[in-house]
Amino acid sequence: MSEPDRAHPDRSAPHHSETSQPPDWWVFLTKFLQRGRVIASFAPSSRFMARVAVRGIDFDTTTCIVELGAGTGPITKELLRRAGKHTRLIIIELDAALCRYLRRRFPNAEIVEADAADLDRVLDERGIAKVDHIISGLPLPSIAEEIRDRILDISARRLAPGGTFRQLTIMPWVYYRMYRRYFTDVRFKFVLRNLPPGGIYQCSGWQEP
Ligand SMILES: C[S@@+](CC[C@H](N)C(=O)[O-])C[C@H]1O[C@@H](n2cnc3c(N)ncnc32)[C@H](O)[C@@H]1O
Numbered sequence: 001m002s003e004p005d006r007a008h009p010d011r012s013a014p015h016h017s018e019t020s021q022p023p024d025w026w027v028f029l030t031k032f033l034q035r036g037r038v039i040a041s042f043a044p045s046s047r048f049m050a051r052v053a054v055r056g057i058d059f060d061t062t063t064c065i066v067e068l069g070a071g072t073g074p075i076t077k078e079l080l081r082r083a084g085k086h087t088r089l090i091i092i093e094l095d096a097a098l099c100r101y102l103r104r105r106f107p108n109a110e111i112v113e114a115d116a117a118d119l120d121r122v123l124d125e126r127g128i129a130k131v132d133h134i135i136s137g138l139p140l141p142s143i144a145e146e147i148r149d150r151i152l153d154i155s156a157r158r159l160a161p162g163g164t165f166r167q168l169t170i171m172p173w174v175y176y177r178m179y180r181r182y183f184t185d186v187r188f189k190f191v192l193r194n195l196p197p198g199g200i201y202q203c204s205g206w207q208e209p
Pocket of ligand 1: 041043044045068069070071072073074075092093094095098114115116117136137138139168
């Protein structure tokens with residue numbers, strides 16, 4: 001695993017206004033109580049989950065990573081910490097208030113308020129043809145099958161050769177078969193130190209469901 005790119009400034013360095021924001025767990029819990037089905041978890045991912053989410057990514061050669069469903073930004077923070085200037089990070093979040101929170105927390109990040117189902121448009125508008133990795137915190141199992149198919153289909157088509165689609169979950173192994181319907185290679189990485197324990201489905205090799 002490569003180390004953080006020390007040649008470049010730490011884009012995750014907290015902006016001075018971060019201290020004036022409520023803590024991320026509070027923002028997340030409040031959102032969960034308002035929009036439980038869309039948020040799908042009561043706590044943001046732990047830093048241990050965030051580390052496993054990016055494990056194995058070669059940040060020396062990666063040119064583009066997309067995050068879908070950033071929430072309050074635990075994965076975003078790890079991505080910003082690890083990626084050098086040569087890696088473009090596109091952070092997509094549907095909820096307008098969470099986007100505002102993310103922009104205050106990470107003023108130098110590219111935060112896009114959009115539906116993950118519009119990923120093609122988001123990438124086309126930025127002249128991006130392929131991405132190396134997609135890290136998703138989306139509540140995919142609770143998204144209507146048609147929309148889920150669309151998100152996974154676009155993601156798979158946009159991945160560069162050797163790229164991965166990484167899905168966070170708080171229900172370890174439960175949806176393994178669902179992801180196997182879409183990808184030929186699915187590996188599950190368990191993360192105990194998360195509330196609740198969860199993990200990452202690391203998927204590659206697209207197949208028609
Ligand atoms: C379980 S939270 C994950 C947050 C964060 N990635 C983490 O690990 O703590 C799911 C996030 O996905 C966002 N979301 C849900 N549906 C979405 C969609 N169609 N497009 C983009 N974001 C979406 C929600 O607003 C929420 O912030």
